[in-house]
Amino acid sequence: MTRDAQQGLLERRPELRAIESAVERVASGSGAVVLVEAAAGLGKTRLVGAASELAEAAGLRVLAARGAEVERDFAFGVVRQLLEREVRSRQAELAATADGDAARLGLAALDLPTGPQPASPDPAEPSHGVLHGLYWLVVALAEHGPLALVVDDAHWADPPSLRLLGHLARRLDGLPVLLVVATRDGAEAPEALTALRGEDSVVALSPRPLSPAGTGRLLADVAGTVPRERTVEVCHRISGGNPFLIGEVVLALHQSGQEIDDTTVGGLTDTAPESLRHAVMLRVGFLGQHEVSVARAVSVLGPDSDLTTVCRLAGLDRAAGAAAIVRMVSARVLADTNPQEFVHPLVRSAVYADLTVVERSLLHEGAARILTDAGADPARVAAHLLLTEPTGDPEVAERLLASGLDASEKGAAAIAATHLRRALAEPPAPGRAPAVLAALGRVELVTGDVAAAREHLDAARRRLPDVADRIDVAIDLSTAMTAVGDYPGAVAMLDETAAGATGDAALRLDAVRTTLALYVPPLAPEAQRRMLGYATLAGDTPAERIALANAALATAFSTASRADDAHPLALRALADGTLLQESGLGAPWGQSSYVLLFAEDYDRVARECGHAATLARAQGSPLAATSVALGGLQLELMRGDLAAAIAHGEGAVAYWDGPMADTVVERWATAAVGFLVDAVAQTGDLARARELVDAWSARGDLDTPERIFVRYGASVLAEAAGDPVAAHEEAAAFGRISALVGYEDRTAPWRLVAARALLAQGRRDEAVALADEAVAIARRWGTPGGLGNALHARALAEEPAAGAEALEEAVGVLRTSQRRAVLAGALVDLGVLHRRAGRRRDARTVLEEGMDLAARSGARPLAERARSELHVLGARPRRYLASGAESLTATQRRIAELVAEGLTNREIAQAAFITQKTAETHVSAVLRKLDVRRRTEVAAALAEPGA
Secondary structure (H helix, E strand, O other): OOHHHHOOOOOOHHHHHHHHHHHHHHHOOOOEEEEEEEOOOOOHHHHHHHHHHHHHHOOOEEEEEEOOHHHOOOOOHHHHHHHHHHHHHOHHHHHHHOOOOOHHHHHHHOOOOOOOOOOOOOOOOHHHHHHHHHHHHHHHHHOOOOEEEEEEOHHHOOHHHHHHHHHHHOOOOOOOEEEEEEEEOHHHOOHHHHOOOOOOOEEEEOOOOOOHHHHHHHHHHHHOOOOOHHHHHHHHHHHOOOHHHHHHHHHHHHHHOOOOOHHHHHOOHHHOHHHHHHHHHHHHHHHOHHHHHHHHHHHHHHHHOOHHHHHHHHOOOHHHHHHHHHHHHHOOOEEOOOOOEEOOHHHHHHHHHOOOHHHHHHHHHHHHHHHHHOOOOHHHHHHHHOOOOOOOOHHHHHHHHHHHHHHHHOOOHHHHHHHHHHHHHOOOOOOOHHHHHHHHHHHHHHHOOHHHHHHHHHHHHHHOOOHHHHHHHHHHHHHHHHHOOOHHHHHHHHHHHOOOOOHHHHHHHHHHHHHHHOOOHHHHHHHHHHHHHHHHOOOOOHHHHHHHHHHHHHHHHOOOOOHHHHHHHHHHHHHHHHHHHHHOOOHHHHHHHHHHHHOOOHHHHHHHHHHHHHHHHHHOOHHHHHHHHHHHHHHHHHHOOHHHHHHHHHHHHHHHOOOOOOHHHHHHHHHHHHHHHHHHHHHOOHHHHHHHHHHHHOOOOOOOOOOHHHHHHHHHHHHHOOOHHHHHHHHHHHHHHHHHOOOOOOOOOHHHHHHHHHHHOOOHHHHHHHHHHHHHHHHHHOOHHHHHHHHHHHHOOOOHHHHHHHHHHHHHHHOOOOOHHHHHHHHHHHHHHHHHOOOHHHHHHHHHHHHHHHHHHOOHHHHHHHHHHHHHOOOOOOOOOOOHHHHOOHHHHHHHHHHHOOOOHHHHHHHHOOOHHHHHHHHHHHHHHHOOOOHHHHHHHHHOOOO
């Protein structure tokens, strides 16, 4: 028999050359991905084996795994096969280097924790943190030498493992890792892998059936004689050129003692794939009953088919079982491996399909019992329990509940739901059903099955005996209800749940209830009053700190409030970082930080965002990172650093517009879009601003409290584009919806946009009324930035002489604030009035200052306007050229800030969710544009005036 025939590699030279090339790239330090897609029996496994041999010969460490039907609901089962042995062998060194590193999240996913894990801010988050951590665990392993990660039968892999394979495939640039994945094509191909076909970095191989000549060669090699041309033709027609089926033709004829010719081959219709089961079982049955029992045991056990376990499940002693396995290897039913495997997945499928429903259930039940006795991983045991018929065994329900919770913690929500539904069907012991219902409802919420989540969470809430447990479930249920806009129903449900609640639990429930009531216009005034009532709390308990965050926000939202009233409440809620540690980057932290932003305590907001960024990196969480990015966007927009604001904003929108898109965070998402449009429009990039507004306007009704920030962004864009009618309409719509819920957002000054738009239309009286209202609210609030901005808008409505005097007041107030871009606008408008009044020297002074401030803020249209005015005065202002920090792109600015914090390239890659090579490329560009040689100089370059 030829070497190619022995290895099943006939007519596979192009595929082998592609694999060899990929191995060479990895051996030289680059990453490579090989995706093998083909129908069953066409030689995928042979190619995977060849890839492993080539990789090993080139010095790569080969880590292999294989999907199995029985383990589709074993979360990260394939990943554990792939990495666990290697990781355990290096556990000590990996644990030491993973301190403070995202890789420790990967260790935890393999049940190898390296210390306390930071709490996740959202139930959907574990999956993203785990994928992030496992990727960096692979990076850590690759630092010990190039790797080959080889996965066969990926069409049977569990979904979380498939997500990781897709995640890895797009992030191997510059990493010495070869990823080889084999999967069936067509309807059986996993979407996570077929999506890779179009990637430039992926080598996609699709082995074709053998040609008639190839069929003849294989038939001759397997049969040991040269077949006649007619025999080859018939064999090729029956087998379709499928190498595995050609082998089955020969085996079937040998089994029956027939010669191989066109007549005997033509009679073997049972070798077609759809009827292969009969042929396989005839071959197994011919060997004997012991062999049938072993075959069935191996088909059920899958990767757990070691000799001891197979013998126990088959009901054979060790000697009899071993003898049966030897005969099955000789008959080409089992491969010569340990643990035992069939020679081909089709054989396993044929054996398994031959079992009746009752036989399968009993064998999986026996497998679960044997594996439990052997101390196997509970998740592996649960994979078998899923395939048994319910028998009313409370212990089975408890095991499935535990495995479901474990899968949920690892981010495998869909698998968790499968386990928990099966636990519910068992059913659980009396009194345990509510716990299962609650767990099931929570994971259904994560998977997006909101209707089922509502049903199961409500059933759990009604049946749980403990008040505190009922409140926890009720809060989760409120999330499910508000996800589909049912705020009134959520408030009513929380009111119902509050009966009998006392102490901290009752306070926590009420705090959630009042927050949701803000989105129900008829209930909003009463909700604000209740929230304001929390202001007297000391903040000594977690619930009190959450309530204080509500009180701070309610105080800030009131048009009659003062910053001196709201600011202390926010500080008490934050409690020097305690709230962040207790509640993560959820609503209470966001509300409190938002109030500090309203109060213009920018230095404190910057410190809070710094602490939050550290936590977000520790969690490996895109949602947490984007929560911080939203805070950074608003902070830098207020301070007038438009490049930094856009860097934060583009990062936030990118995450929310990708895998994290979720109705639960819709309000945060639209807030990020609204403020990002504001920043982008000020730089003059109206095309990008329009793109953002159009994309997010298409997502649903904007006249809701959750989506109004897109309206604000649209108003700013319309004003910048010279469309005062649209600017007024959008700003007024924002104000109208805000008023329904008593919402005064001091970072989105809609009255000022509307007033300027009315003035541009000649509607001076209406503009003055709105501007006067804004000035009165700002004076009561008492912060210089907000007041100066309002005074600026009001001054524009005055006659020139009075307007100049009013602008002088606005400029004086703004000089005491950090609102650089707002001050620049007031200075330019003041300079224009001075020029028109003939005060040329005064005009030139303030115009030059305004132009410089505008240019350093990144407000190019404003800077150009100032330059034009200076030209009218006869001045020759220098052309402002972007350099240094101002020349950085949004992404580069974000990377530069991470460099300034002292992060390494590896840490930057982890924080920004990019590859290390991409981080290195960005850092090199940052150093070049900042004209510095050392990373330690970046902070100073960013801190220069205008940076």
